[in-house]
Amino acid sequence: MPHRSWLPVWVLPLTLLLSACSTFDHADGGLADRAEADRSEVTAWPALSEAENAGSLDALTPSDNLVALVHEALVANPGLRQTWLTLRTRQAELRQTTGDRWPGLEAGLSGSRDENAAAGYTGSVSIDWEVDLWGKLADEQAAAMADVAEERGLYQSARDTLAGEVMSAWVGLIAQRRAVAIQSRRLETLKTNQALIIDQYRAGLGSLEELDTARSNVASARATLEEQRETLAQRRRSLAEMLGRSSAERIAVPDDFPETLLVRPELPEQTLARRPDLQAAYAAIEAAERRTDVAYKDLLPSLDVTAALEDVAETPHEALLGDPLWSLLGQLTAPLFQGGRLKAAADIAELEAAQAYQAYRETLLEAVGEVQDAIGLETSLARRQADTAEALASARRSLGQYTERYRAGLVDLVDLLDVQQQTYDLEASRNDLIESRLTNRIDLGLALGLGVNE
Template sequence: MRISTDALHPLHLAALLATLWLTACGGLPERTDYAAAAKADVAGVSAWSALDVGTPSAHLDELIRSPELDALVAEALTANPDLQQTLLTLEILRAEQRRTGAARLPSLEAGLAGDKGEDAGTSYTGSLTLGWELDLWRKLSDEYRAAGLDVAEQQALYESARDTLAAEVMQTWLGLIADWHAVAIERRRLATLAKNEQFIIQRYRNGLGTLEDLASARTSTASSRANLESYEESLAQHERQLRGLLGRTDAAPIATLADYPEVGLPLAEMPAQTLARRPDLRAAYLAIEAADLRTSVAYKDLLPRIDLQAALTDVARSPGEALLSDPVWSLLAQLTAPLYQGGRLRAAVEVAKLKTAQAYQAYRETLVDAVTQVGDALGQERSLAKQQTHITTALAAARNNLAQYQRSYRTGLVDILDLLSVQQSTYDLEAQLDELRFQRLDNRIALGLALGLGVSE
């Protein structure tokens, strides 16, 4: 219905607003406070078994002190296309928020129309209309706040993407060093096997060896060459993977180190402090708040609304005189209330409530993943440290054993199969130890990411 300004006596308007307020209060039922439930879930996380040692670190890239790696991380944060798409999504949501905020402000429209009659000639009607929806129930404010939470959520997701990308660059860079080590170990193995093969051939020519010894040596040599090809291709694939993270399309060489750098062990703090730092968990919580506000907006769409409109019109003989000669003012207030729309608004309320519940479950999933990641990384640090100690002891013993077998073989006390077996075991342990070193350093980066350490600006 439409109400003229004469009818809006102050007492009448006050009574009307009071009626609408009571209607609104009765039309907004209680809703589940999922945000409070999310906070309770975090408070209920049990303290994980922290490591005995650890270095306090503010940022993920502080775990490795390497100018070469710092340059690669900076390049990836600037040129990675996936990260740039995430940043553009953030800018789009900021523009969406500005558009949503414009609905709270008055709108002003100007119009000019011409009417040509048979006798009176052409007349021009100019108009200037000011429209404004009164935000009685703060519905428009809730929409604007929800859009602001969307921006904050995307900002947190962008930070999470930055941190994840930096960790992937760091881990892939360490993986290149591990690949180079694997290639170097296999080349030394191959050189040893080739030397053994030549030695066996010489013994065979001198009548001291057998064809079985020669076949065994050649089998081991061929197998090592196949492994070397595999390791070299793995190295090339990881180089291409790192170039992809950097956003490169060329084949320019990537600077690495000859040996593993020192990787700090991040300090595992209490769950509340750790989880509060994780941007993905913060984004999931903001999604709950935004969905809850949109549920409120859906409820308020069921309530009456008041629109005010002020218009200035004038009719003149020329366009230049329109709105300048003798304009007429009019002021209207319009009260509208939804009566029947086939259940569309009620269905919208139900959809909004379900989306809020869905956002809460997504938060719980993120929380469970975060707790699992921290627990796995802490457990891996302990396990890999023990494995590294055991394999180091085993390798030292294997090298002593290999030296004894080499002396025994030269004097004819053992055959070639025994020597080859001990050589293979020694090289296998050396490769296993290097792989454990890489896994432990790689896991420390994963632990830092799980603990919410972000990359520095």
């Protein structure tokens, strides 16, 4: 008989427990492990000659002026500050999620008075606690921690990208200033040639077609110079925007290109693991997998425990200090029917985890492509720069010879003009190649996971 009195009390909760457990058929997909395996399968990078080791991105170009600009951008750039504030938000959300695992404590005090009785005060203290039977609260906390890790990786990636953009913009300013100088010399040469043609024309030794051609060349060169000056001003304003400035007047630009190191590629496993964007993508997988576990554990029963103390006294001071009544309540609840909403939520969480894994694969493939492209471009630009430098040296020697022969009356002015223009074209081409090569070295450092120092 005693068994018949307590057995029905536990049959229903036990049945709910077992039936709910049977619905928890979620198997760990191991997406994070698959992501690590994908990264380890990347083959070795092509070798680069004359490459050196570098500990950070800002060490590629040892310039105090550039280091100051990078530091200014990291402090004042509004886009980067927004990313930092997002990171702070994720950290606050983590503290909020961590607090859900602790019991909740509430205290209350109320008083009342009527015509026929003295004043009465009621004091109460209650503690509510959700017992983490299945580790669901721990999974929620782990997901929030992964969110923080993801946002931290995105913030570091934004820092590194901004530093690389500032460095590239600074190199671009130097190149554009040199391009303006080259075009200015070209214009002065064309003006000198125009003056010679005018003198010849007045002396009856030149034709009107030659004079028109000279004037056209001068006007075209002047228009190109104006365009390049405006491009220089635009690049200054763009760099000032990166720095968080409203004015570009105080940006100093040197005359010569800086020395920029060619970083030596390490093993793919090391370089890719160092990239903050891949770290963020990996953390997103971990967060999604944890939330999938939470969604499936929402199908399981939950246990809530409530303890309370309550006392009634004539003064507020005596409330809860006399002989309080206490109560303890344990409540086990399980979802029976919600129209498939919880199971659909679990399916959605699982699909979002799979999506996070594919996003990681996409980021990984982009990272591998960036490294391979930068290495290949370094080799190509080095060859092109060497060939252009050789062609420029030959053109300058030819220009000297044509100048002497022109003074001796052995060649026409048109032939001399062609050699002059070819020389300026090669000089401008070499300037562009140097800019592209230095910028590519900065991009290679970013692709290999080099960041900026704190």
